[in-house]
Amino acid sequence: MESKTPKTPEWPLKVKLFIKIYKARLFLQNHLRKSKFWNNIEEKGNDKMAVTIDLKGKKAVVFGIANDKSIAWHIAKRLNDAGCRIFAAYQERTEQMSVPLIKTLDNPIYEKCDVVSDELLDSFFKKVKEEFGEVDFLIHSIAFAKREHLQGKYMGIDRRGYQVAHEVSSYSLAELTRRIAPMMKKGGSIIAMTYLGSEKVTPGYNIMGVAKAALESSVRYLAYDLGEQKIRVNAISAGPIATLAASGIAGFPEMLLNYVAKSPLKRNITADEVADCALFLCSNLSKAITGQVIFVDAGYSAMGI
Numbered sequence: 001m002e003s004k005t006p007k008t009p010e011w012p013l014k015v016k017l018f019i020k021i022y023k024a025r026l027f028l029q030n031h032l033r034k035s036k037f038w039n040n041i042e043e044k045g046n047d048k049m050a051v052t053i054d055l056k057g058k059k060a061v062v063f064g065i066a067n068d069k070s071i072a073w074h075i076a077k078r079l080n081d082a083g084c085r086i087f088a089a090y091q092e093r094t095e096q097m098s099v100p101l102i103k104t105l106d107n108p109i110y111e112k113c114d115v116v117s118d119e120l121l122d123s124f125f126k127k128v129k130e131e132f133g134e135v136d137f138l139i140h141s142i143a144f145a146k147r148e149h150l151q152g153k154y155m156g157i158d159r160r161g162y163q164v165a166h167e168v169s170s171y172s173l174a175e176l177t178r179r180i181a182p183m184m185k186k187g188g189s190i191i192a193m194t195y196l197g198s199e200k201v202t203p204g205y206n207i208m209g210v211a212k213a214a215l216e217s218s219v220r221y222l223a224y225d226l227g228e229q230k231i232r233v234n235a236i237s238a239g240p241i242a243t244l245a246a247s248g249i250a251g252f253p254e255m256l257l258n259y260v261a262k263s264p265l266k267r268n269i270t271a272d273e274v275a276d277c278a279l280f281l282c283s284n285l286s287k288a289i290t291g292q293v294i295f296v297d298a299g300y301s302a303m304g305i
């Protein structure tokens, strides 16, 4: 495969201003979170649960933290709060938003990586081996397709657009799994993120639906490959959540409205609810579950209307 190291883009003034505001918001959130006032609010809002999941001593490699809306961020935070140490991969173009956020975790390690660059993949996994030695979990929460291929007719896709969407959104799961599996010496859990557009037509989702179908099939084949090593591979199929990636999909606002109108729970879901499922899939509570696509979608996928 062709190896290309992406260059850091020169951001326009508007984006630089946005990044400054973003960092100030993170700073305030962090200080609030540490205060007694915040803890009181959180305690009141939390459901009292009978089971607590303890991941102390565990290590996770997380791909896909772009900003504080990213599903990967919510998963990383949930695993971190359960005692798991995080090694985060971020793309160079999101560095100014990803790194200040990742730094708020407990003793995190982070390194830039881009799944289309063999050079960056080699140096990233070299560092994972040096720092972690053994790994317990891999979170694959990345996808990419050109904006013009997430609107209009699916048949408008061109060869390069098809390739890039599959390379980043689907092939990368096999690539990351192959590199990390030898480090999962005591077994492990690998989680990918998918969407219902893999099975049912979602206008605008187009090439991403086709790439997600390949991703879900990869999950099943990888689960078979790695079952004897006690490495489980699953995908979470999440309902729509407003993130950077979702903003590229034409018709995304309609998707949000549809879930409120048609799902059994009559609402949208949150990234924290996806993180809850990821925590379950990393824990022993899910030790007999592999090769599955688990829906966190307020029941939308069960409906026929």
Ligand SMILES: NC(=O)c1ccc[n+]([C@@H]2O[C@H](COP(=O)([O-])OP(=O)(O)OC[C@H]3O[C@@H](n4cnc5c(N)ncnc54)[C@H](O)[C@@H]3O)[C@@H](O)[C@H]2O)c1
Pocket: 063, 064, 065, 066, 067, 069, 070, 071, 072, 090, 091, 094, 113, 114, 115, 116, 140, 141, 142, 143, 144, 168, 193, 194, 195, 237, 238, 239, 240, 241, 242, 243, 244, 245, 246
């Ligand atoms: N937001 C939703 O509604 C939704 C629903 C279901 C599934 N998903 C899936 O969840 C995953 C995470 O997306 P998100 O919604 O949190 O958006 P996001 O934009 O926050 O995350 C996408 C991530 O992919 C990373 N990425 C893109 N190309 C990459 C590359 N070449 N190398 C390395 N990383 C790369 C980006 O840096 C970013 O961190 C995706 O697989 C997405 O398809 C999202």
